[in-house]
Amino acid sequence: MAQEREAAIVGIHEWPKRVDRSVSALQIKARSIARALDDAGLSWGDVDGLYDAGEGAGGGGLGLAAYLGIKPRVIDTTSVGGTSYEFHAAHAMRDIAAGRCNVAVLSYGSKAATERIPIGTGGPRAAGGSWQANMENPYGSTLIANYAMVAHRHMHEYGTTTEQLAEISVATRAHAMRNPDAVQAMNDLQFADVREISVEDVLESRIVADPLHLLECCMVSDGGGALVIASKDVARGTKKKPVWLLGSGEATKYRENGGDITTSAAAQSGPEAFAQAGVTPDEIDVAMIYDSFTITVAVMLEDLGFCKKGEAGEYVSGGRMRWDHADGPALNTDGGGLSSNHPGMRGLFLLLESARQLRGESTSQVEGARLAVAHGNGGLLGGTHCGGTVIMAAD
């Protein structure tokens, strides 16, 4: 299939600080939008499409446009957890191709670190009175435990080991140590050791929820950023090289009687995105995959088609996911949610680092990177979740 090049990422900004008491979540969003527009050489008044997941007090479709002071022609408030931004990019691509808008902005802001939100270990605080909460809250399953249940089943069915999963943490930390913002993040968040780690380090870190160790879990940070997506006509006049959106896929998955917990929504969204883009996984140079936990990446590498179901443990071994390894793709070259930035919904950063790679601006730059995939996961991998896949190409 011929690649359709109707829309491109033309401006990006990642809020540099991961502990920032001086700003609100909405301020992170608004100021990031301004900086992303500046990065593109576009102005506030050019924005005619607003995509927002509703995070940050007073955000959303009603609140954010008023706060920013813009009157967009397209307002999209898709909110599917951490992968909301892949969905937004997919929708912006469609809306731009249909002529509904020309300059779309996506933004994210969160104060999860300074507000001390226990995302992974908070567990249910009170039974909720919803159909799901009434059936699950009595059991005290934390978010981490939910992902850990996927890991256990993966190990049981395919013989995957913690040593193998740890390779994902090791490669990601190596990338983080090359990214000054990630190093600052780990220092500000008071990581015990800010250095490259080994498989042994991961195994020796404490278990939070069997079988997942502390060094297999993402950080909880402040942060955010913004992304500008523009039509091909606008993209030809922007400051930096456009990063083209080639294809997207969206899917959901949930607990089903007799279902396979080791397969995620990516098994549906991935093939759709690759088919639309007209590329195959073996052509991908950079894989930005939501690393909430090691197991998330393992499952998604399989579901996206980088390897067969059950073979991710072997696939990631031997440092394969490192930025400088001969065999691609490079994984989470910014340092990932594990070691650079995870304020709760990481999806935007997957697109930002993909764009940096395809512009040649990454701190772990893959030489000659031409194609990137961003795959986000929102919700719970072992329960109800959404998966969004976006394929991008260098100019």
Place this chain on the structure above:
Amino acid sequence: MANRLQPVFPEQDTEHFWEGAKQGELRYQQCNACDTVVFTPRAHCTACGSDDLAWKVSAGAGEVYTYSVVRQNRSPAFADLGAYAVAYIDLDEGFRMMSGIVGVGDPTQEVRIGMRVQVEFEPQESGEYPIPVFRPV
């Protein structure tokens, strides 16, 4: 006595399930139109959309599909439990439910995927609804 979080009502989908728990029954649903087993409870069949669902009582026997042992939970309701096992249980009647595993000394060592388990109804200090949990057989 255990002190787990209680279900909260009014909640129309799960009310009948929890009334069953009070009577020592593990209830699930099956569609009269297409025979699909429906769980967690709701008012329509997830396979065909029919609202003609029959309530049934499970024998409460099944196996551990997967599990995790929670070592850290900041929720006060679970802070005192120590390490505890949460699991998805595949019941013999064909439905999968989240639950807890009880009756094991060290859950990090004594719970296994595929292990046969049987439901029991654990009384709660927290309220009138006993919580269905599973014990290895």
